[in-house]
Amino acid sequence: MSESATQGGRSMSVASAFGGMRSVAPVVFRAGCPDCRGRFELAAGALRLAIGASSRTTFYSFTCPECGAAVRKPAGERIVELLTGGGVRTLRLHSTL
Numbered sequence: 001m002s003e004s005a006t007q008g009g010r011s012m013s014v015a016s017a018f019g020g021m022r023s024v025a026p027v028v029f030r031a032g033c034p035d036c037r038g039r040f041e042l043a044a045g046a047l048r049l050a051i052g053a054s055s056r057t058t059f060y061s062f063t064c065p066e067c068g069a070a071v072r073k074p075a076g077e078r079i080v081e082l083l084t085g086g087g088v089r090t091l092r093l094h095s096t097l
Contacts, residue, residue, distance in 0.1 A: 027086035028083040029063060031071075038066035050073060052093040060088070 028041040049060045061072045
C-alpha cells in the first residue's frame with residue numbers, strides 16, 4: 001500500500017488523511033476477585049480469553065492485582081465479543097477427538 005491515496009482525482013497523503021484523528025483511550029475492563037472480593041479495572045493485556053468447543057471450555061482469566069490469586073471465570077457470547085473487541089489476547093482450544 002502506498003503512502004498516498006487518490007480521492008476524486010486529488011492526491012492525499014497518509015498524514016493528511018489521518019491528521020484529524022485523536023489517540024484512542026486504552027480499553028479497561030471491570031473485574032472482581034472471588035477470593036478477596038476486590039473490585040478493580042484491568043487493561044486488555046492483563047486478561048486472557050480461551051475459546052473452547054462449548055460454554056464449559058470458554059473462559060477468561062487474570063491474576064488478581066490485590067491478592068495475587070489466579071482467577072478463571074466463564075465467558076458467554078457477549079463477554080467473548082467484548083473481550084475480543086477490546087483487544088484481549090485469545091487462545092482457541094481444539095478438541096483432541
